[in-house]
Amino acid sequence: MENQTNVNEFILVGLSNYPELQFFLFLVFLVIYLITLVGNMIIMLVIRADPHLHTPMYFFLSHLSFVDICYSSAIVPKMLVNFLAKHKTISVNGCLAQMFFILLSAGTEVFVLSAMAYDRYAAICHPLHYVGTMNKRVSRQLVGGSWIMGLLYSLVNTVPVLKLHFCGPNEIRHFSCELPPLLQLSCNGTFINKIALLSSAVIFGFSSFLFTLVSYIHIISTILRIRSTEGRRKAFSTCSSHLIVVVLLFVTALSQYMKSSSVASLFLDELFSIQYSILTPMLNPIIYSLKNKDVKTALTRILGKIQVSHAM
Known part of the structure; x- marks a missing residue:
């Protein structure tokens, strides 16, 4: 059904309360975005270039990096434009498109992280069956399923918005077209939208x-049963990077959606959103580069080859 509205554009008022800081914020988020792009691209290129990293774990990591690029690119470029623009507007169709890609990226990232948790569960808890369990076909199915689930999550929440009527006001109290602040501007009932949002979130x-949590309960239980300290250290090192990324994403996302309405504020909403939608995609490649010996070794190996080729 075509979205009929008296509003042709929305105003994104997030992060605009301090006019004197707009150029500074532009520089900060530009640097964050560039680090996100370069860091995740490096991870993807290193994994593709080094045969030692052609394993399920790094196959998932390369797709996580791609999702992070999509997630950040759905939000930050428009933010950068608005920092320098006098009128911080976005068209209705542009807003709906941005919301669709934000939901798609967020949903897909959550399921890719779950696939990575299952991979670590299979590797640590059932090492003798790992090669058969996590073969190329299964890995591709898990990644494909993650994108399908992300698409379904996005469609479930985007399609009902097309039926809403926006007649003013048109100020979105956020720096991007996220669903909750957008629903506040609807001139007709949003009961179906809220049910869709709550149901899809659950x-x-x-x-x-829950799947990721159960996987890590089994992983930690298995690691604690390893007798040698060195064995426990090696086992934990294979999943420590992923665990840090999971904690960063889920803690901030859950804090955002489970906090009491009494502590709700524009500042807290934006702070949590910046953490899980902008900072986390930037931090993921840094965490995997610093905490993962295989990635650091592969990167050193590739840089060495580049230096040798230039010297010849």
């Missing part, structure tokens, strides 16, 4: 979180 988000 079905997609909580189920993924």
Whole structure:
């Protein structure tokens, strides 16, 4: 159904309360975005170039890096434009498109992280069956399923918005077209939208979180049963980077959606959103580069080859 509205554009008022800081914020988020792009691209290129990293774990990591680029690119470029623009507007269709890609990226990232948790569970808890369990076909199916689930999550929440009527006001109290602040501007009922948002959060988000949590309960239990300290250290090192990324994403996302309405504020909403949608995609490649010996070794090996080729 075509979205009929008296509003032709929305105003994104987030992070605009301090006019004197707009150029400074532009520089800060530009640097964050460039680090996100370069860091995740390096991870993807290193994994593709080094045969030692052609394993399920790094196959998932390369797709996580791609999702992080998509996630950040759905939000930050428009933010950068608005920092320098006098009128911080976005068209209705542009806003709906941005919301669709934000939901798609967020949903897909959650499920890719769950697939990575299952990979670590299979590797640590059932090492003798790992090669058969996590073959190329299964890895591709898990990644494909992650994108399908992300698409379903996005469609479930985007399609009902097309039926809403926006007649003013048109100020979105956020720096991007996220669903909750957009629903506040609707001139007709949003009951179906709120039900869709709550149901999808439980079905997609909580189920993924629960799956990841159960996987790590088994992983930690298995690691604690290893007798040697060195063995426990090596086992934990294979999943420590992923665990840090999971904690960063889920803690901030859950804090955002489970906080009491009494502590709700524009500042807290934006702070949590910046953490899980902008900072986390930047931090992921840094965490995997610093905490993962294989990635550091592969990067050193590739840089060495480049230096040798230039010297010849």
